[in-house]
Amino acid sequence: MKTSNRLSLLADSKSRRSCLCYLPTASLLCIVFFIGSMFVTTDFKERFTRWRMVDNVLITEPITCENQCRPQGSEALPKGIVVRTSNLELRPLWGSPKKRNSKSMSLLTIAVGVRQKENVDKMVKKFPSSDFVVMLFHYDGLVDEWRDLEWSPRAVHISAIDQTKWWFAKRFLHPDIVSEYDYIFLWDEDLGVENFNPRRYLSIVKQERLEISQPALDVAKSEVHHQITARGRRSRVHRRTYKVGGGNGCDANSTAPPCTGWVEMMAPVFSRASWRCTWYMIQNDLIHGWGLDFQLGYCAQGDRTKNIGVVDAEYIVHQGLPTLGGLEENTTTAEAPGQASPTKLSPNMEAQAPSHSHVNADRFAVRKRSYVELDIFKKRWKKAVQEDECWIDPFQQTEKQ
Template sequence: MGRNIHSGMGRRSNETMRLTVTTFISVVIGFFLGVSFPTMPITKMNLPSTLLPSIDLGYIEDKYSGLSSQAFLHIWNSLRRNKGISFHEPEDAKIWVPTNPRGAERLPPDIVTPESDLYLRRLYGKPSEDLIIKPRYLVTFTVGYEQRDNIDKAVKKFSENFSILLFHYDGRTSEWNEFEWSNRAIHVSVLKQTKWWYAKRFLHPDILAPYDYIFIWDEDLGLEDFDAERYISLVRKHGLEISQPGLSADSGLTWQMTRKRDDTEVHKDAEERDGWCSDPHLPPCAAFVEIMAPVFSRNAWRCVWHMIQNDLVHGWGLDFALRRCVEPAHEKIGVVDAQWVVHQTVPSLGNQGKAENGKAAWEGVRERCNNEWATFQTRMTLADQVYIKENGIHPINSTSS
């Protein structure tokens, strides 16, 4: 009897010892696992697909290396709880929406963002609180640092309703920080390019979608007598889709159409030299502004952007073809006389050329301008002819420019 009691007590002591040892070993292993867990690569974790669907975890770990796996999972789970959203994506889910923008057919329409903007954003805070004001208009200048004083005066003529974008053809951007407004402006720097080169590459209509009007201006314009807000009001009043301010008498003038008049707010036609206008509704007597200081409505710019050629960087000839982007052109293209500028005709961009074959730098630039004009005219004529032929159209009177 005594032996049985002693034997039972011995077995209980052995079991207690094993339990104690097992508990100790488990605590030690758990401690080391707990210490090492925050530094474990997230890509090594076997997480259920319902928790992290279709995510490149390696990318997240690289981009957010300062964020521990534990913290990341805490954020992710908080998002699920707060939004009440299941992140489960069925394996056989197939999305194809033909009406989405090209290339986005595989995305659900509610996530597609086809347009953008040039609004500056903060790196902190709530996105919804980033913008105190959303500018409704955009003004761009293609500039060199030598024209900084003139541009400083010009920019100050535009209110906070305008986004300011400078294209720098001389590579000098940081020097512009001397102007207070420069920190709010957008600066794009590519050496020795023209404004139409910049416009084709950086002013896509889907980027400029928030802007009602787009000013694409040269750097050698005097704006002492110009009021941008008043200009916009006159453009709206007279229904202009493409416009420019009148050029004062002391400007370097080329066409009668763009000369400022003193007896009207806006004019839409002009009389040129005999034989220059075969039709009073066509350029250069109507439906015409010059390319030094054009202003486009959002819709007009969408058309004009598509007409700009990638290799014809000076834009010569565009002004004669702008009429194709609005209808009726002779009513929706005009010159605003009540708001005028001075064209100073500073040949700064011409000096960015290269002297060769016995020609000065500016001579080579001017020669290319003339050649581009002829090339553009030829391309437009041929494009018209191909379209007319393919569609079996027999025009009574051709007004191709």
């Protein structure tokens, strides 16, 4: 009996020692588990809170500070994947793309018809491919006829029948698409560039800080519609014209277009900032652009009498060809003074060309529509000014003085 009790006590003693031996280990494990669970719980709470906050923001709050900096519609995407802008760079279908040009680039856009192919070829060759991207707006739909030109494969070709350069510009030159280009040339096809150097021109524009500009016109060979576009032989740049007499006299005190702060719409050149403003002013349904020239000063990024100018040192010839709606009969068969001869049409092109009996009627209809659109634009501008109570006309005060 005593022996049994001793054995029992001995077993109890061993089991107690065993428990005592495991107790520190168990305690340590308990402490580690407790501390770890605290971190896990805290991290879970933080994640849950963050997810819940994002969910709340998306559902109950209109815009957060973070989303104000994002393009509309990109809120559901992770910020790093959002690409805000694009460009007109052609990309290869296979192989590694060429290293991108790190130089500043500008954009030359021209509304073209194949009848002026020869002249356009001369124009494009004046613009170095290392400095300019070329984009052609084909208003006659004859794109394949340009394939034989050396520079054609690197140009961007867009075709739409009987549309103007303003129609094309509104749809394909969105500011976010052309944001990489320092300057945008929005030119007509009937310009002579024998005495024009694009690099020197942009050098002058930058030195003179011109936001909107155009090359001056050679008065001996050009069709000049406004005196301010005529070339001055003694100046590098001029920003105003002086015309005495009549109801439209211009003098040193003139502050409004077309005496100052004005360029014609045949060969305008826009800075990146001025184009962003101008693009918004182009009306989607008014394709002739009449009336825009008198309002471009609002996009000049400041004083239009200083930031808009005509460059005399680099000048062009305005041939004045009425290409939209077809050429007039006397310009389809012979070369007019100061004009390039029209490109000879292939049999396929001849079949698509309008007959002479319809040319004059078409030209009259085009001109009539231009005046109608001018009147519509003026009325829209006036209405917009009246309805926008927050807008202040920066030029109203100067024009009253």
